[in-house]
Amino acid sequence: MNHYETVFILNPVLSEDQIKETVKKYEDFLVSKGAKMxxxxxxxxxxxxxxxxxxxxxxxxxxxxxxxxxxxxPLEVMFRRDERMMRYLTVKLDKHAIDWxxxxxxxxxxxx
Numbered sequence: 001m002n003h004y005e006t007v008f009i010l011n012p013v014l015s016e017d018q019i020k021e022t023v024k025k026y027e028d029f030l031v032s033k034g035a036k037m038x039x040x041x042x043x044x045x046x047x048x049x050x051x052x053x054x055x056x057x058x059x060x061x062x063x064x065x066x067x068x069x070x071x072x073x074p075l076e077v078m079f080r081r082d083e084r085m086m087r088y089l090t091v092k093l094d095k096h097a098i099d100w101x102x103x104x105x106x107x108x109x110x111x112x
Contacts, residue, residue, distance in 0.1 A: 001066045003038070003098050008079065008088035009058035012045060019059055022084050027063065029075065035067035039105050052086045064093075064101055 008026075010019055027037065043060035052058065072090055079088045093101065 001036075002069050003066050003093040004064070004072065004090055005093055005097075005101065006063045006065075006075070006088060006090040007060065009048075009052070009060055009086040011053075011084050011086055012055055012057045012059060014059065014084060018084070022082070023061055026075070026078070029078065030063070030065055030067060030071065033067060033071040033074075035065045035071065037063065037065050039064040039101070041108075055086065058086050 010022060014022070023040075023042075027040070031037065039062070041062040043062065045057055046060050047057050048055070069092075076088065076090065079085045091097075
């Protein structure tokens with residue numbers, strides 16, 4: 001089981017219900033493939049550094065999870081086929097990145 005972090009940006013014209021439905025779809029997919037969700041974050045609507053699909057903002061979400069490496073390719077195929085998805089990035093975390101992620105989550109929870 002490898003430790004991964006996926007950040008994805010959803011189209012800003014989606015309603016709150018559509019966003020929740022989309023996030024749930026990908027979370028359910030990962031769990032169905034045996035992933036253990038470590039952390040999920042909704043970063044909200046953020047301004048983009050440059051326009052993507054003629055949009056200047058997007059809804060950011062982060063998943064941190066452990067799963068077998070063979071699950072990543074089908075997940076990214078789903079991302080590519082989904083018109084609600086503007087961008088995504090999946091990164092395999094090494095031991096230093098895992099420690100940093102734990103520290104970041106701890107800071108968020110304590111409000112520091």
